[in-house]
Amino acid sequence: MIVNRNYIFVEKQEETILKKWGKSSILLLIAAFMLVVSACGSKPADNTPPASNAGKENSAGAENSDLAKLKGKKIALIMQFNQGTFSAQYIDGVKEQAAKFGGEVQVFASENDLGKMVANLDSAINQGFDAILTDHGEAAALEPGIKRAVEKNIPVVAFDADVNVPGVTVVSQDDQKMAEVTLEQLAQDAGGQGSIVKIWVAGFAPMERRQIAYKAFQEKYPDLKEISAFGNANNPQLDAQQQMEAVLTQYPKKGEITAVWAAWDEFAKGASRAIQAAGRDEIKVYGIDMSDEDLQIIQDPATPWVASAAVDPKDIGRVQVRYAYQKLHGDTTDDKVVLPPTYVKREDLPKQPEKVNTTDLHKFVEGWGASKQGWVDWMEELEKIAAK
Structure with a gap:
């Protein structure tokens, strides 16, 4: 009965409201009510920065943290030999780039003794260096030690050795190209005929690659006869x-x-000295590789050495270090890296007494120095971190 009374009461109330306001007014009230409900149910304005920007900021912070961990790395440079100014400038390039990344380099010289080079490699592994660079050497002798380094998660970058170990980057000059351009210039200057002396030595990967070009040269110019070969x-x-x-x-x-x-x-320096001392100024010397000392000899019109094909030795060292740091950073690196050579001839250089060195050679010979091979954008930030 209570329910019925309420029902009757509500019904009478509705009639009273309808009489007082009218049906049209009631409909307007209902519409207004629905609008308020709709507004209350809508989502509030979102003032949060886009997720993508927040992600970028977090990513940048994490990246800087990762780069900071690369500072202070210890790099071992294992060399088969370190004779001559080329090797000295190559070492300078390694140390220069490593220092810019906040790293330290220790050179292990092996005095052209493969057994000692293998022992030096083992020593670097046992001492726990963060990365290892090798210079020359023979693959058969080096590969067991290099494999052990890789197993211990020590990045390895080899230079001028045909090492074939998964995960190892091998850097080399384009040796065949260097031989080709110097031999072709020799042939052109000699008119395609004459007698030549070859100075070369077997047992080194770059020398073997240069020999391939030499054999092709002999076939192409049969009237240029080899009368002596040594090295x-x-x-x-x-x-x-x-x-x-x-x-x-x-x-x-x-x-x-x-x-x-x-x-x-x-070889070119030794031969040039002998020829100059003998007064045999009709003989010309064509070489491979370049250093400050070499450049001054080529520049001197009194010497027989007239041209050379080379890669800046400092650049070789820099590139090798960059690939080592790519590995330390966790980047995927190339297995083989070939450095293109530059051909330098006396005619390109200013006349004496002005002296040119490899640092400013790019002013006279296009393509020399300042190679960006191995460079990755994050390395600029690493150099800034290391400089602090």
Whole structure:
């Protein structure tokens, strides 16, 4: 009964309201009520920054934290030999780039002793260096140690050794190209005929690659006859000088030797000294590789060394370090990295007494130095962090 009374009461109330306001007014009230409900149910304005921007900020902070961890890394440079100014400038390039990244380099010189080089590699692994660079050496001798380093998660970047170990980056100069351009210039200057001396040594990956180009050259220019070939990696400059002196004695008349092709700058320096001392200014020398000392010899019109193909030795060191740091950063790196050479001839250089060095050679020879190979954008930030 209570329910019925309420119902009757509500019904009477509705009638009273309808009489007082009218049906149209009631409909307006209902519409207003629905509008308020709709507004209350809508979502509030979102003033939160877009998720993508927040993600970028977090990502940048994490990246800076990761880069800061790369500061203070210890790098081992294991060298088969470190004779001559080329090697000295190569070491400078390694140390320079590592220092800019906040790293330290320790050089292990092996004095052209493969056994000692292997021992130095083992020592670097046992001492827990953060990354290892190798310079020259033979793959068969180095690969067991390099594999052990990789197993211990020590990044390895090799230079001028045909190492084939998964995860290892091998940097090399374009040796065949260097040989091709120097031999082609020799042939053009000699008119495609004459007698030549080759100074070369077997057993080194870059030398073997240069020999491939030399064989092709012999087939292309059969009228350029090889009358002597020699070369020794032990004390190469002095040995080349002494052996060239013997060849000059064997062929004492001018015109009997047209040119010398030297597959290493140390050979070219030794041969040039012997030729100049003998007064055989008709003989020209064409070489491979370049250093400040080499450049000054080529620039001097009194010397027989007239041209060389090379990669800036400092750039080689810099590039090798960059790939090591890519590995330390967790980047995916190339297995093989080939550095293109530059051809430098006397005619390109200013006349003396102005002296040119490899630092400012780019002013006279296009393409020399300042290679960006191996450079990644984050390295700029790493250099800033390391400089603090």
